[in-house]
Structure formats: structure tokens, C-alpha cells
Amino acid sequence: MALKSPLLGGAAGAISQLGHSRVWSNQALVVFSDGERSGGLPGLSPLRAIRSAKGESSSKSATELQPVDGRANVNISRKPQKDLSSFPKPLSVSDLSSTPEDGSKLRISFKGLSGSYSEDAALKAYPSCESVPCSEFEDAFKAVELWLADKAVLPIESSSGGSIHRNYDLLLRHRLHIVGEVQLPVNFCLLALPGVRMEQLKRVLSHPQALALSDAVLTKLNVARENVDDTAGAAQLVALNELEDTGVIASARAAEIYGLNILAERFQDNLDNITRFLVLARDPIIPRTDKQFKTSIVFTLDEGPGVLFKALAVFALRNINLTKIESRPQRKRPLRVVDDSNTGTAKYFDYLFYIDFEASMAESRAQNALGHLQEFATFLRVLGCYPMDKIM
Numbered sequence: 001m002a003l004k005s006p007l008l009g010g011a012a013g014a015i016s017q018l019g020h021s022r023v024w025s026n027q028a029l030v031v032f033s034d035g036e037r038s039g040g041l042p043g044l045s046p047l048r049a050i051r052s053a054k055g056e057s058s059s060k061s062a063t064e065l066q067p068v069d070g071r072a073n074v075n076i077s078r079k080p081q082k083d084l085s086s087f088p089k090p091l092s093v094s095d096l097s098s099t100p101e102d103g104s105k106l107r108i109s110f111k112g113l114s115g116s117y118s119e120d121a122a123l124k125a126y127p128s129c130e131s132v133p134c135s136e137f138e139d140a141f142k143a144v145e146l147w148l149a150d151k152a153v154l155p156i157e158s159s160s161g162g163s164i165h166r167n168y169d170l171l172l173r174h175r176l177h178i179v180g181e182v183q184l185p186v187n188f189c190l191l192a193l194p195g196v197r198m199e200q201l202k203r204v205l206s207h208p209q210a211l212a213l214s215d216a217v218l219t220k221l222n223v224a225r226e227n228v229d230d231t232a233g234a235a236q237l238v239a240l241n242e243l244e245d246t247g248v249i250a251s252a253r254a255a256e257i258y259g260l261n262i263l264a265e266r267f268q269d270n271l272d273n274i275t276r277f278l279v280l281a282r283d284p285i286i287p288r289t290d291k292q293f294k295t296s297i298v299f300t301l302d303e304g305p306g307v308l309f310k311a312l313a314v315f316a317l318r319n320i321n322l323t324k325i326e327s328r329p330q331r332k333r334p335l336r337v338v339d340d341s342n343t344g345t346a347k348y349f350d351y352l353f354y355i356d357f358e359a360s361m362a363e364s365r366a367q368n369a370l371g372h373l374q375e376f377a378t379f380l381r382v383l384g385c386y387p388m389d390k391i392m
């Protein structure tokens with residue numbers, strides 16, 4: 001099976017690896033009424049786009065028609081030479097919902113190798129997408145910013161392991177918008193080389209989150225644990241180096257891709273564990289009210305008693321349910337200095353607050369809540385408004 005290599009460290013590596021396939025700049029975007037796009041989007045070559053736009057596929061051009069009086073015969077009562085559907089039509093609203101449900105035209109970047117759980121999440125959201133493995137979270141963001149990928153998928157929290165703080169920080173550092181979420185019940189499998197039994201294992205490799213969530217079973221197995229950047233990377237390492245004494249916690253798809261055996265399924269301590277992933281894109285989606293939407297924001301507050309209580313009240317007052325609150329240190333200004341005349345200068349830690357709430361920005365109660373919050377927040381950014389994913 002052909003394996004995909006990840007986009008390596010930064011934009012230059014990414015461009016050189018993908019450079020053979022497409023040139024994204026200098027192409028006019030041509031949108032056809034049948035929903036096809038070309039010139040910068042996968043699925044239709046630029047050449048075909050230009051031909052179709054000019055109607056070049058018609059059997060006869062106007063100048064080929066027989067002249068009557070020395071001029072080209074342009075007889076308006078004449079039947080058209082070809083049916084109208086072959087000419088470009090103006091855009092309609094349905095053309096603007098750009099991709100089919102299965103995401104077959106989409107390239108989705110994620111951190112890790114093929115077979116990682118992040119790729120599972122991308123495939124849950126867009127079953128026919130083309131996945132773009134990246135070495136680091138930062139590369140997955142950059143791939144979208146540089147138009148090498150259409151969207152990025154990254155884990156943000158898990159029900160047993162908590163938040164993935166690094167990705168909260170990256171959300172703020174980059175200018176991408178949250179356009180969706182994926183809730184994935186993760187099935188941790190214990191994998192090993194074919195023929196190896198569980199008792200032969202001396203150590204187990206995996207992503208730190210997978211090792212932490214399988215703590216009790218690993219203690220029973222009495223094996224050493226080693227962190228690897230992603231679960232599929234751990235599977236590839238054991239397969240390539242034929243490590244007979246080493247097991248891996250990874251997905252069933254990783255077992256298939258790297259030729260390993262599944263020794264145990266649902267290996268984690270807590271079988272109900274769900275990991276939540278975010279889908280990020282260059283442009284926000286238009287919020288709607290015909291299905292349940294969630295909104296994610298980040299803000300900062302002044303120092304003082306009850307300021308966070310006041311911030312949360314803007315949602316409670318409008319009966320808006322909060323699904324998540326996370327605080328992170330402000331990297332640029334981690335300490336706030338306040339002059340306290342009695343005791344000298346006081347220093348406080350300065351925080352960013354991330355909140356997810358169950359309402360669409362198309363609803364007036366959400367707009368009013370944010371208008372209210374803006375009155376006293378020192379900074380406020382809407383990270384995205386997107387349809388809620390149901391756990392299946």
C-alpha cells in the first residue's frame with residue numbers, strides 16, 4: 001500500500017512536497033452552475049474550465065456558419081446549435097454551498113500520519129476527502145493558510161483527558177475560523193508485529209494521551225511506556241524497525257496500514273471516552289438557525305472582584321447554555337502589575353478565557369450576549385459558529 005508522507009516542518013517543505021500537483025495562485029476561479037468549480041479547487045483542471053467558459057466544446061463556432069450577404073450569418077430566429085446547459089450560467093445560492101456532503105473535493109490537513117485518530121475524525125466529517133498528513137499542528141494550520149489544504153482537523157479536548165492546551169493557543173495565534181466539530185468515540189487498540197503475543201511485550205509506544213487513558217491496563221501488563229508524537233507514527237516505527245518486544249496503542253486502521261496485528265480492542269480504561277476535534281477553514285460559515293449551532297469565543301477581562309461572574313451572566317441572563325470554559329495564560333502578557341498603595345506592587349496572572357456556547361450567531365440572544373460582553377471585555381474574538389456534532 002502506498003503511504004503518504006506528512007508535510008514537513010513549515011511552508012517550504014509543504015510546498016515542495018505538494019508542488020507537483022497544483023499551482024494555486026494566478027488562476028481565476030470559474031464557478032459553473034452545476035456546482036463545479038475550477039482554478040484553485042480540486043476536481044476540474046484549469047484547462048477544462050477555460051474551454052467550458054468559452055463554450056469551445058460546441059460543434060461549430062459562429063464564424064463557421066454559411067454567410068448570406070458577406071457577413072457572418074447570425075440568425076436570431078435560428079435554433080441554438082447546442083443546448084443552453086453547456087454555457088456558463090450566473091451563480092445561484094446552491095452553487096455557494098461549495099462541496100458535496102462527502103467532501104470528495106476537499107483536502108484536509110491534520111497532525112500525524114495516515115491511520116491517526118485525527119484522520120479518522122477528518123473521514124467522519126468528510127468521508128471522501130483527501131487527507132494531508134502534517135508533522136506538527138502548526139503545519140496543519142499553515143497548510144490551510146497557504147491554500148495547500150481546504151480545511152484542518154485538530155483534537156481540542158477529550159472527555160477523560162481534558163483540553164489539548166497547545167491547540168487553544170494556536171487557535172488564537174492563527175486567523176482560521178472554526179467551521180465544524182467532530183465528536184469521535186476513540187477505540188484504542190493494542191497492536192504488535194504479526195506472531196507477537198501480549199506476554200512478550202516489554203514496552204508500549206503511543207501518543208501521551210493514549211498512554212494516559214490506558215494507564216490501568218498498562219500497569220497490569222507491567223510494560224514500560226514511551227511517548228511518540230502520534231499513534232500512527234508509533235505503529236509505523238514498530239513496523240519499520242520490526243520491534244518484536246514493543247506494542248503500540250493506535251487505531252484499527254493503523255494496524256491495517258502498517259501491517260500490525262490487533263491484540264486487543266477498546267484497550268482504554270474508560271470505554272466512554274470521546275475526543276472532540278475542530279474543523280478549521282480560511283473563511284467562516286454563515287450561521288443558521290435551522291439546526292443546532294455552537295459558537296466559540298475568546299476574551300480577556302480587567303482585574304477585579306466578580307468580573308468573570310459578570311461575563312458568564314451575559315449568557316445565563318439569556319438562557320444560553322455553556323458547553324465549555326477554558327482559561328489560558330496570556331503568552332504576550334502573562335503578568336498584570338497593579339499598584340497597591342499598602343503592600344507595594346501586586347502582580348496577577350493574566351488569562352484568556354475560551355467559551356463555547358449553544359446558540360447560533362444568527363440568533364438575537366447570541367448577538368445581544370456578545371454585545372453585552374463587549375461592554376466590559378478588554379478583548380473579544382469570535383473563533384467560529386458551526387453546527388453541533390452529535391455523538392453516535
Ligand SMILES: O=C(O)C(=O)Cc1ccccc1
Nearest residue numbers: 116117118207209230231275
Ligand atoms: O495521535 C493520534 O492519532 C491523534 O490523532 C491524536 C490523538 C491521540 C489520542 C486520542 C485522540 C487523538
